[in-house]
Amino acid sequence: MDSTTSEITHHFPPFFQVHKDGRVDRFMPSVFAPPTLNPQTGVESKDVLISPETGVKARIFLPKINGPDQKKLPLVVHYHGGAFCFGSALDTATAQFLTRLVSEANVVAVSVDYRLAPEHKLPIAFDDSWSALQWIGAHINGNGPELWLNQYADFGRVFLTGESAGATIAHYVAVRVGTTTGFPDGPCVRGAVMVHPYFADTKPNDVMRFMYPGSSGTDSDPRLNPKADPDSGKMGCEKVVVFVAENDEFGLKPLGVEYCETLKKSGWKGDVELVENKGEGHVFHLINPTCENALLLVQKFASFVNDDYVSE
Template sequence: MDSSASELIVHDFQPFFKVYKDGRIERYMVSNYAPPGFDPKTEVQSKDVAISAESNVSARIFLPKVTGRPDRKFPLLVHYHGGGFCGGSAFGSICHSFLNTFVSMANVVAVSVDYRLAPEHPLPIAYDDAWLGLQWVVSHANGHGPDPWLNEHVDFSKVFLAGESAGANIAHDVALRASVTRLDDGVKIVGLLLVHPFFGRKEPDEMYKYLCPTSSGSDDDPRLNPGVDPRLPKLCCERVLVCVAEKDWLRDRGKGYYDSLVNSGWGGVAEFVETQDADHCFFLFDPSHHKAEPLRRKFASFINDD
């Protein structure tokens, strides 16, 4: 093969990845790995666990400081990272730093599921991995699951699903599956936290079409436009928090999701929060931003609001 031909770029989806004529994928951004362990600043412990050896799905668990009562039970946050379905990692430094801080602030146990990435693993594989992750987590509800932290320290009547950007889209999809599939007894998904969520529009999203060959990439796909999904009124949780940022190109899509939900006949309570003069996932990329702390506290109050 002509080497110059093999270097020809046939797709360029900045800022995520480009595809060469010979099929090679080159990402513009690669997550920096952060090892698990004890974080002295927050006193949060973390460790990595295998969920499925067959599909290579894994997760990182975060445990807040346990004082006085070693048998204390915490709410559970099941988290799905962002990255356009093709980047990011539960083991990356951005995700690790955020969850250390948030787990300490909110006093929750968090499980961040590391789903397989497109395009090497085309969608809907990531959605299926995310669902598998939730099933693995709730298998601990009887106290006899494979991980002792989840057996001993989680109140499974207070489960929250969360994600940012593409991860918010995935979290919503998992919530819809849980709405029509019975989970273990004692498991209750109380809330859904969607931060700067990625949803669709009328015009096809060419990158999403490439990542998910079975999708049109436009709003006739229920995963991109939940408003056309007949399951939406049955959404399993009782509370939803949708957060957007004023300068985010996804801002209107998040607002569209909120409007579709509240007008669907769903019986829960939804809240819409917009951060003014802020861009996409600013609280992750710039944790010291003066508006990041108030937003994290809003997340925490959503989880701890009884």
């Protein structure tokens, strides 16, 4: 290979480096997990193409179905973490977590594989995630392109979730729901689950400037910092639970705590709850999905989704 094309022009450990010819090397590449039928839980998954124009995909997880009389199930819309530049809805960690959640909570889940920076500069990840919710909403009358959503999803009980940067996206989408004219005719977003959220409170560093050249700065950009968003009080959901990790190695615990206070002071009329994962680090539930605290996190998530639902 020509040494001029392999020359590294940008080096941002532990995230990625960029070559002169545009190639990107990720230092934490995703391990792809094919969609499957889990024999232990009966949860089945499959991949769908949301947008032929952008190539954005999603993975849908379906719990074990109890025959043709199966009632409609709550729908969880998931946005994966990874600092906007790595991670995937189609990777092993996401598959393990959502398979367990779908089985425990008896919900349908859609994990959105938005496009990653730096090849796709921010705010593309946010735009893809919002477009994905609109695509999901196209199934509300049972006439959408995906049979599982038409048949089994209850669009009156939709929940947004994400971990780390995915929680940042979930907040943004929840605000868009509350501020978009005409969206009341779409899915009814009941709540949001923010797991170890990444919310910025400092000036942009070099990697963020490279990934998001159009940003006004991480501490003043409403997509990255709810404190800077005048519309945070218009979140289009009724309740939020925020998980923070006691030993978060990226120092994000205080930002999660502050996020709760921001919502309380914003004029938003919903309920917010803070849950601390004692003795745990950032996104521990993806790294060690069978540990006791990871199982407790899933149980809490399931309770949050189902605590206001009375079976017909």
